[in-house]
Amino acid sequence: DSGVTQTPKHLITATGQRVTLRCSPRSGDLSVYWYQQSLDQGLQFLIQYYNGEERAKGNILERFSAQQFPDLHSELNLSSLELGDSALYFCASSVGSGIAGELFFGEGSRLTVL
Amino acid sequence: GENVEQHPSTLSVQEGDSAVIKCTYSDSASNYFPWYKQELGKGPQLIIDIRSNVGEKKDQRIAVTLNKTAKHFSLHITETQPEDSAVYFCAASKGGGSYIPTFGRGTSLIVHP
Numbered sequence: 246d247s248g249v250t251q252t253p254k255h256l257i258t259a260t261g262q263r264v265t266l267r268c269s270p271r272s273g274d275l276s277v278y279w280y281q282q283s284l285d286q287g288l289q290f291l292i293q294y295y296n297g298e299e300r301a302k303g304n305i306l307e308r309f310s311a312q313q314f315p316d317l318h319s320e321l322n323l324s325s326l327e328l329g330d331s332a333l334y335f336c337a338s339s340v341g342s343g344i345a346g347e348l349f350f351g352e353g354s355r356l357t358v359l
Numbered sequence: 360g361e362n363v364e365q366h367p368s369t370l371s372v373q374e375g376d377s378a379v380i381k382c383t384y385s386d387s388a389s390n391y392f393p394w395y396k397q398e399l400g401k402g403p404q405l406i407i408d409i410r411s412n413v414g415e416k417k418d419q420r421i422a423v424t425l426n427k428t429a430k431h432f433s434l435h436i437t438e439t440q441p442e443d444s445a446v447y448f449c450a451a452s453k454g455g456g457s458y459i460p461t462f463g464r465g466t467s468l469i470v471h472p
Contacts, residue, residue: 247402278459287464288403288448293457301457335402345391345410345458350402 249351251336257357263324266354270317270338277319279311283332294319295342326358361386363451365463373471378439380466382449383431389451391458392432397446439470
């Protein structure tokens with residue numbers, strides 16, 4: 246158990262819809278990272294937050310947004326969903342930012358868009 | 360940006376054999392190279408990492424080597440066991456505010472009893 250909690254574990258929805266994925270980092274971790282894992286693209290970095298502020302941005306679509314709340318949990322919002330958005334979405338956390346070290350991953354949220 | 364290539368995509372070995380997974384990276388400024396293991400239904404978990412000031416690091420049956428000049432690094436697993444079966448990801452990252460790992464596409468290791 247990494248200590249990172251993601252909900253929901255599975256989500257099935259239709260094209261055009263909007264979903265929210267939730268992540269609670271390990272106790273004491275200030276950084277949250279979101280990754281998308283698909284069969285053909287591997288683990289793609291989407292966005293990082295540190296202590297409530299956006300710190301780094303990767304290949305995140307404009308239809309996607311995220312935020313980190315004062316209690317440090319984070320949400321990833323996916324809107325106008327397309328079939329290609331079907332993937333496993335991972336949240337990871339770490340103690341700080343700018344420090345080379347371990348990311349602790351949750352078990353992921355599997356999104357299926359029909 | 361950084362690009363990490365990983366080979367092979369699938370590796371099948373017999374229990375007790377050694378397994379080697381190789382990765383190359385493109386950004387010479389990268390200085391931190393972690394390896395993650397992902398078991399079925401789980402998130403990736405760090406198994407070993409190496410920094411650019413070190414050429415080799417060992418932890419029991421696992422070792423990682425780094426060649427900065429050639430920009431490649433490898434994971435070596437000796438005396439493989441069925442529980443080593445998983446997907447392994449290499450990654451590369453550098454400083455400058457955030458150490459965001461860029462991952463390879465993964466290697467599915469299958470260890471046959």
